[in-house]
Amino acid sequence: MIASSKRSPLTYLVHATVLFLVVIWTIPTAGLFISSIRDKDQLSVSGWWTALSTSEQLIIARANDPKTQVQEGDLFVIRGNLLDGSSGDVTKFGSSSLEPEAFDAGAVADLRKGQTLQVMENGDYAFSSPTPWEGRSQRIFYTAEIPPRFTLDNYREVLSTEGLGKSFLNSLTVTIPATIIPILVAAFAAYALAWMRFPGRALLVAAVVGLLVVPLQMSLIPLLKSYNLIGEFFGVGSKTYVGIWLAHTGFGLPLAIYLLRNYIAGLPGEIIESARVDGASDFDIFRKIILPLSFPALASFAIFQFLWVWNDLLIAMVFLGNNEEHLVLTGQLRELLGSRGGNWEILTASAFITIIVPLCVFFSLQRYLVRGLLAGSVK
Amino acid sequence: MAQLASALVTMILGVLGCAVYFYGSNILLDKIFPTKNRPAQQVASNLRIANSIRPWLFLGPAVLLLTFYLFYPVIDSIRLSFFDRSGEEFVGLSNYVWLFGSDEFFESFRNNMLWLIVVPTAATFFGLIIATMTDRIWWGNIAKSLIFMPMAISFIGASVIWKFIYDFRSGGDAQIGLLNAVVVFFGGEPQNWITIPFWNNFFLMIILVWIQTGFAMVILSAALRGIPDETIEAAVLDGANGLQIFFKIMVPQIWGTIAVVWTTITILVLKVFDIVLAMTNGQWDTQVLANQMFDWMFRGGGDFGRGAVVAIVIMVLVIPIMVWNIKRANAEMEGR
Numbered sequence: 001m002i003a004s005s006k007r008s009p010l011t012y013l014v015h016a017t018v019l020f021l022v023v024i025w026t027i028p029t030a031g032l033f034i035s036s037i038r039d040k041d042q043l044s045v046s047g048w049w050t051a052l053s054t055s056e057q058l059i060i061a062r063a064n065d066p067k068t069q070v071q072e073g074d075l076f077v078i079r080g081n082l083l084d085g086s087s088g089d090v091t092k093f094g095s096s097s098l099e100p101e102a103f104d105a106g107a108v109a110d111l112r113k114g115q116t117l118q119v120m121e122n123g124d125y126a127f128s129s130p131t132p133w134e135g136r137s138q139r140i141f142y143t144a145e146i147p148p149r150f151t152l153d154n155y156r157e158v159l160s161t162e163g164l165g166k167s168f169l170n171s172l173t174v175t176i177p178a179t180i181i182p183i184l185v186a187a188f189a190a191y192a193l194a195w196m197r198f199p200g201r202a203l204l205v206a207a208v209v210g211l212l213v214v215p216l217q218m219s220l221i222p223l224l225k226s227y228n229l230i231g232e233f234f235g236v237g238s239k240t241y242v243g244i245w246l247a248h249t250g251f252g253l254p255l256a257i258y259l260l261r262n263y264i265a266g267l268p269g270e271i272i273e274s275a276r277v278d279g280a281s282d283f284d285i286f287r288k289i290i291l292p293l294s295f296p297a298l299a300s301f302a303i304f305q306f307l308w309v310w311n312d313l314l315i316a317m318v319f320l321g322n323n324e325e326h327l328v329l330t331g332q333l334r335e336l337l338g339s340r341g342g343n344w345e346i347l348t349a350s351a352f353i354t355i356i357v358p359l360c361v362f363f364s365l366q367r368y369l370v371r372g373l374l375a376g377s378v379k
Numbered sequence: 380m381a382q383l384a385s386a387l388v389t390m391i392l393g394v395l396g397c398a399v400y401f402y403g404s405n406i407l408l409d410k411i412f413p414t415k416n417r418p419a420q421q422v423a424s425n426l427r428i429a430n431s432i433r434p435w436l437f438l439g440p441a442v443l444l445l446t447f448y449l450f451y452p453v454i455d456s457i458r459l460s461f462f463d464r465s466g467e468e469f470v471g472l473s474n475y476v477w478l479f480g481s482d483e484f485f486e487s488f489r490n491n492m493l494w495l496i497v498v499p500t501a502a503t504f505f506g507l508i509i510a511t512m513t514d515r516i517w518w519g520n521i522a523k524s525l526i527f528m529p530m531a532i533s534f535i536g537a538s539v540i541w542k543f544i545y546d547f548r549s550g551g552d553a554q555i556g557l558l559n560a561v562v563v564f565f566g567g568e569p570q571n572w573i574t575i576p577f578w579n580n581f582f583l584m585i586i587l588v589w590i591q592t593g594f595a596m597v598i599l600s601a602a603l604r605g606i607p608d609e610t611i612e613a614a615v616l617d618g619a620n621g622l623q624i625f626f627k628i629m630v631p632q633i634w635g636t637i638a639v640v641w642t643t644i645t646i647l648v649l650k651v652f653d654i655v656l657a658m659t660n661g662q663w664d665t666q667v668l669a670n671q672m673f674d675w676m677f678r679g680g681g682d683f684g685r686g687a688v689v690a691i692v693i694m695v696l697v698i699p700i701m702v703w704n705i706k707r708a709n710a711e712m713e714g715r
Contacts, residue, residue, distance in 0.1 A: 010621065014512045018522050021509060025526045025589065028540045031557060035543065047555045173386040180390055184397045189441035198434040202712065204442075209708040211449045213646050213701045217672045217690040219448060221683050222455035224676070225466065226447075241386065245393075250448025253441055282433055283405040311533030313653045314673070330535045330653075337539060337657055344543060344555070351539040355532045362531035366524060373594065374601050 029355075036352045039149035040345035054145050056091075058100060061140050063125065066133035075128040082142055083123035093119040093142035100141035154349035162346060163324065164353050167332040171310060171357075173241060174320070174328055178248035178309045179302055185249065186256030187298065191286050193257065194265035195272055205261070211254040220318055223247065227319065239321040247319050248312070252305050259304075259375055263297035264290055300372025303365050307358050329354040397440070404436045453694070456687045464682040474688040484689070487666040490580055491696075494651065494667060497581065499644040501588045503637060506595025510603055511625065513596075523600065527593035534590070534653035541586045542658060547571040576664040583665060586654050591647065595640045602636035603629060642700045649693050668693050 035048040046055045064080045071077075082090060094102035095109055095117055103109045105121040115129040119142060127138055159165040192198075193205055224238075231238035267290070275285050291298075313330040320326045327335065333347075333354050340346045362369065412425035435442075463470045478484050509526055513519035529537060546556030547569060554560045559569040573579045606629055614628045630637075652669035659665045661674065672689040675682050 011515070014515055018509070018512050018516060018519070021505075022522045022525050025529065025592070027557070028544055028589070029528070029532070032540045032543060044555070046553055047557065047560050049557070049560070169383055173383055177386060177390040177393060181393050181397070184394060185440045185444065188401055188437040192434045192437035196434040196437065198431060201434075202709070204438070205712065206705050206709060207450075208445075209705050210701050211445060213697050213704060214449055214453060215646075215650050215669075215690070215693045215697055217650065217652075217669055218456045218694050219452035220672075221459060221466075221676060221686050221690070222452035223448065225455075225683070242389070245389075246444070247448065250444045253445055254449070257441060281405065281409070282437070283401070286437075307531055311531075311536070313533070313535050313656075318676075330533050333535050333539060334657060337535075337542075344546070347539050348543065351536050355536040358531040358533070359528070362528065363524070366527070369530075370597050373597055 032348050033352055035344060036154055036348035037150050037152065038154075038345070039151055040154060040343075042146065042149060043345050043348075051150075052148050054147050056143060056145050058141070058143050060097075060100075061142065063127060063138040063140055065137050066135065069133050072128075074130060076130075076132045078127040078133060078138070080125055081123045082119065082125055082140065083144065088123070088144050088146040089121050090119055090123050090142050090144045091121075093117075093125075093140060095138070095140065097139075097141065101143055154345045155353070158346055158349045158353065162332075162336065162340075162350065163327070164329070164332060164350055166324075167327050167329045168353065170326060171328045171330075171354075174244055174248075174316065175306060175309045177241075177245045178252075179305045181245060182249040182252040182256050182305060183298055183302060186253055186260055186301070187291065187294070188286065189253075189257050190260035190264050191282075191290050193261045195269075195285075196282060208254050208257050208261075212258055214254075216251060216314060219251070220314075224318060239319060239323075239326065241320075244315065244319045247315055248305075248309050251315065252308065255304065256301050259301050259372060260294065260297050262375055263294055267293055296368065296371060297375065299365070299368045300375065303361060303369050304372055306361060307369075310358055400440070401436070404439075405433070408432060408436065456690050456694075459683050459687040460691050462684050464684055466683040470684065474684045477685065478688050478692070483666060483671065486664055487661075487668050487671045488692070490664070490666060491649070491668050493580055494584060494587075494648045495645060497584050498587050498591065498648045499641050501584075502591040502595045502644050503599075503640050505588070505592040506640065507599050507630075507637070509592065510596045510600035511629075514600065514603060523593075523596060526596060529590045530593045532590065534586075534651075535657050537586050537590055538654050538657035541582075541589075542573075545572045545582060573659055573665075574663045579659065579663055579665055583654055583658050586658075587648065587651060591644050595644065598636060598640050599633065602633040606632050642703070646697060646700060649696055 031048050034051050035043055038048065038051055041057070042051075042055055045057060059082075061082050064078050066078065068080075069076045069078045090105045092101040092104055093109070094100045095111055096102075103119075105119055107118070109117045111117060113129070113131070115127065117125065117127050117138075117140070119125040119140065123144075125140060127133065159168075193201060193208075227238040227243055231240070231243075271289060272285055275289060280288075311330065313334060316328045316331050320328065320331075322331065322335075333350050336347060336350055408429050412429040414422050414425050414429070417425070459466050460474055461469060461471060509523070513522050516522070532540070544557045545559075546554070547559055548554050548556075549571075554563055554569050558572060563569055572582050610628055610632070611624060614624050619628070650669055651667060652673060655661060655665055655667050655670040656673070661667075661670050668689055672686050672693065675686040675689060
């Protein structure tokens with residue numbers, strides 16, 4: 001607008017400020033993603049912003065079992081490699097926890113009774129002794145410079161052993177029907193509220209606007225009781241997928257009706273009137289005219305409802321419960337946060353799996369989401 | 380996979396069921412009150428009756444669902460607040476007496492008030508600033524998209540993201556949490572941020588501000604575009620500077636939208652639950668009403684009476700906004 005017409009210092013300030021804010025807003029997610037693909041040993045000792053630099057780690061290893069010793073001349077020698085073939089450089093080593101960095105790589109450390117330990121830069125080590133080795137295997141302390149390592153192991157682990165794969169399916173199972181059903185129910189109601197004349201219409205619209213802001217918390221306890229009764233009656237238990245689909249439908253309806261009614265009421269009245277004059281019933285009008293025309297609004301609400309159901313934790317916890325079989329992604333993530341609180345390689349990978357689907361939906365369908373937001377906030 | 384297949388089947392059945400209901404009930408109505416090949420007198424009366432019934436066929440499922448899932452529970456919650464933990468024995472006002480005598484309630488009430496003041500203000504403020512600035516630069520849409528992105532992330536996912544930022548390592552270990560790393564870099568002392576009473580509330584609020592700023596930005600950006608150019612041009616001709624234009628010309632014209640953004644975020648804040656549950660579960664003085672309600676719902680097998688009382692407090696806080704919304708929606712309907 002005005003400021004951009006002249007290249008004033010103010011323009012550069014605006015660029016800089018926006019860049020700064022964008023960085024602040026993106027860094028948390030970026031950090032999560034980068035951490036989730038780092039090697040878990042590196043992740044736990046260094047920040048993700050150092051992911052591209054070589055990290056120096058102090059590691060305690062055990063040498064091979066004394067049974068593997070071979071006799072070379074007068075000496076009994078145990079050989080092996082500390083780095084196990086992976087890349088990296090050993091810089092220092094030691095044989096006691098008091099002085100873990102006592103010797104430079106390549107030096108020969110004299111231990112007790114003529115025993116020696118030599119560790120080379122590439123990780124090769126050799127214990128030698130004039131008498132045979134006995135007992136437990138020896139400890140070696142060493143400092144290694146390990147180049148950055150990226151891996152998908154974290155994802156492999158959470159998807160298989162931590163049950164994320166199962167939860168992913170559960171989330172899909174909950175989300176897809178809970179997105180489609182309210183659209184159908186709401187579209188009919190929205191048409192009736194927009195274009196049909198009947199007593200009590202204004203009251204119903206007001207009720208929908210009112211219910212739009214009713215906190216879920218008000219519904220939870222009575223519904224939990226009702227669900228228990230109904231479950232008992234049918235002998236199926238109170239935590240079922242059908243139950244949660246209907247719950248999401250019920251809670252999503254006010255927004256759906258409000259959004260769709262606003263849109264449908266804004267469609268040109270002449271089309272509907274002329275169709276009526278031609279003898280079309282309301283059902284035909286709805287099916288042949290309203291539904292195709294309101295596709296953008298339907299898409300907007302679908303995205304909303306999808307994000308909301310996928311990201312929901314409260315309703316899933318109350319109506320689907322905490323058992324392993326039924327845990328959705330958000331519920332699983334919460335469980336992991338409790339049980340694996342310090343294992344960031346697990347948490348970051350799990351969190352990324354839970355947010356990847358909504359992020360894809362978000363970036364591919366952002367246009368509809370914005371349109372829905374603009375129509376959905378009570379004007 | 381079998382589970383997903385059964386979900387798809389159920390979904391198709393559900394959709395078919397809906398279609399059959401709407402289609403079938405309409406045909407049935409036309410059969411019962413036929414309008415073809417009948418005397419004019421009967422056609423008129425049949426048409427009238429059918430037209431007065433049809434709206435309710437369209438509305439039926441929605442009204443039933445709304446009644447069962449929202450309307451009836453609100454009434455029942457009010458009733459339950461006068462009953463004991465199992466919801467069977469009438470106990471009068473004793474749940475309310477307990478509520479106003481409990482320290483936990485005052486803690487969560489105070490925290491909720493803090494949330495109500497800080498989060499909508501900060502999110503609206505940042506949203507407005509970003510919306511104004513991104514409108515002036517060529518890469519504004521990319522910037523908006525990135526700032527909008529957290530909207531797609533679940534509260535629990537966002538909690539993990541920020542818990543990682545607030546991570547604290549004791550002793551001389553290298554900090555892997557970004558915040559502590561920055562503090563250490565500037566020579567400060569690393570802290571376990573989420574356990575510092577009172578201030579930890581703000582660390583939790585940042586998460587919601589991070590999520591909601593995008594929402595405020597999108598709505599306000601659209602409102603700013605709707606401002607007629609003439610008003611700004613006139614101000615420029617009169618010699619107003621950038622700040623004056625912003626505060627005296629642009630902001631007053633979008634007050635209505637700012638209020639909408641503010642109230643929408645306020646309602647969300649009242650319901651906020653996942654963030655507190657995931658970050659602290661109410662420890663270290665961070666309890667809020669929604670989490671307290673959830674807690675009582677299941678604590679020791681569940682205390683429905685006390686849970687309902689806390690829910691009612693949340694409801695009472697929402698009512699003013701609800702009334703305001705209904706009034707404006709009505710005004711808008713009359714204008715049509």
